[in-house]
Amino acid sequence: MVINSNIQDWVPWMRRVIRLALLADGQTSPNPLVGAVILDSNNRIVGEGFHSFAGNPHAEIEALSQAGPLAKGGTLLVNLEPCCHDGRTPPCTEAILKSGVSRVVVAMNDPDPRVSGKGIDLLKKAGVEVITGVLEDEAAFLNRAFIFRNKTGRPWGILKWAMSFDGRIGLPNGASKWISQKSSRERVHALRAKCDAVIVGGETVRIDNPLLTSRGINKVEPLRVVLSSSLKLPINAQLWNTENAKTLICYGPESDVGLLKKLPNGPEKVLLDQSSPSKLLELLAQKGCNKVLWECGSSLATSAIIENCVQEIVCFVAPKLLGGVSAMTPLGDFGFTSLEHVIPVKKVSTYKNGNDFVFTMLLNDKDL
């Protein structure tokens, strides 16, 4: 049995697998992103597939059914360990063994405790050669949200803001439309499409009256969430129209529930143990969210960071100066008194989008 003997040989195919998996980015929750490629015994591609939606066939099944009898004696490449339990669909290991592939190449183990190594063991015991660890870091990054939720019970949080070069997200009078250019706002729509929920506070509803959709980029729009402790929400708001996208209003025990009755029936309303980012994210994990986008103001954003509900930041910087000591800032007070204690950000990367710069960064690279 040859194990991990030729990891490098499989890298180009595994890149293809990850590209396939990404085709459904934002559509598979609570499931992970998975792609699969089948090679025949001469290493020619004879099947490809990806998991497109929870309840739809797994990537392995899609690829195997494309390959048919050509899979026999060939290789299956998949970015995540094949499942070996009955979920909404039968276990993939069963179909793999039935297909007659003689080799399975896996990027990483499934963090789901129901699988987690058991799928690989089962295949090995059945005499299939299993090679693991091919593009493991890339595969872990691909499914960072799924993995994080499995580890912590909370979805992966992305905080987004758009600011000027002097670090302002709005003018002193609150004007903030628009800091970034149109194509950057379209990037935000695309970012929403990759998330399962978009979260704002009551203040953002009151001031901006946002729509918070992907503008139809995905068939299923992300759940739009309002976290409001006061429940002082406007009677009319774009978010209350739930025709194209669902809305969830969350509040805590201290909220004036009398105000709930004034709100329309479209949005779901849920009482949390506490009106806090972490309690909200526990609920959203239960609802199957792997990845959520914080599009809130500085006060809620700061609480979310303090409660470890933000893993990633996407920051748009527009070529403008807004000025203003009292102008709106992306974050509120953390109470730091020394620069040795401020929050470091890691793995910062950037690209230019028109005249705007877009930065992505992690708050803790150990979250990966």
Added chain:
Amino acid sequence: MVINSNIQDWVPWMRRVIRLALLADGQTSPNPLVGAVILDSNNRIVGEGFHSFAGNPHAEIEALSQAGPLAKGGTLLVNLEPCCHDGRTPPCTEAILKSGVSRVVVAMNDPDPRVSGKGIDLLKKAGVEVITGVLEDEAAFLNRAFIFRNKTGRPWGILKWAMSFDGRIGLPNGASKWISQKSSRERVHALRAKCDAVIVGGETVRIDNPLLTSRGINKVEPLRVVLSSSLKLPINAQLWNTENAKTLICYGPESDVGLLKKLPNGPEKVLLDQSSPSKLLELLAQKGCNKVLWECGSSLATSAIIENCVQEIVCFVAPKLLGGVSAMTPLGDFGFTSLEHVIPVKKVSTYKNGNDFVFTMLLNDKDL
């Protein structure tokens, strides 16, 4: 006579000329940055030179003296029109004609009204072929400070700040050492070396007690300038030690001059018509400054921008989050009430310096 017939042919040589000129960046004021290359009649380099310091020979003279008799029948390339007037040194046109070069290639006309086309005319009349406009934009950018001072009577202003990714230059308690990493602070020393003066307000002296030197990168340190309307300056400050670098204290008619007597004798003290950025820069232009660096807090920086005393911004962004609604920001209030009226920045470029990002931008690309 062939004019501008083959501009492209001379581009590679002119790039070399600009590289030579840059060797003295920050050392030539009030003079421009000038480099020169001499080719013999077979287009082989036989002489190179640059203007190293006001009072030292001009670039053309350096290059011609290196070439000696080999210049005859050859080509002189220079980024700025040769001078035709007696300054601290005799006119270059005289030496050029004496050398017997048959062609002079120039990137741009000298904006100095004493030259401004006259040098080129003189050479042409003497039968020398003159080609102009080779890398003209690059040459104009190279000498943007010299050109700007000639046009406006004020030095080119660069505003520098270092901030976190949430746009903070310090914590709410004023702590700001250090936002950026050591190698970025060394970049600031190098930036100072390219400037003729470094300006702060009294507040920066009181809070930071900075040294403001290039740390010996240049033999002649930039003039360190304190603009203080209150003159409430500490008795002891690093800036008052003028052994390695000069210091200038500027104040306005409203200042309490009684406080001046408490300050040591080392720094020069000058009363301005008004304690304002523009009045200060007029004085610094008279003192021969082409380029000045604003290293002040947000209040003075904002006044400097409002009075058109900032042409360029260099912004260091460190991978940190500081937070704080009341934390220190790079700029103060401009009074904007709509995003349509905020200040656009142009020609933003960036590079990564270790983990920090460095952005340079222009406030008005028409300043070039």
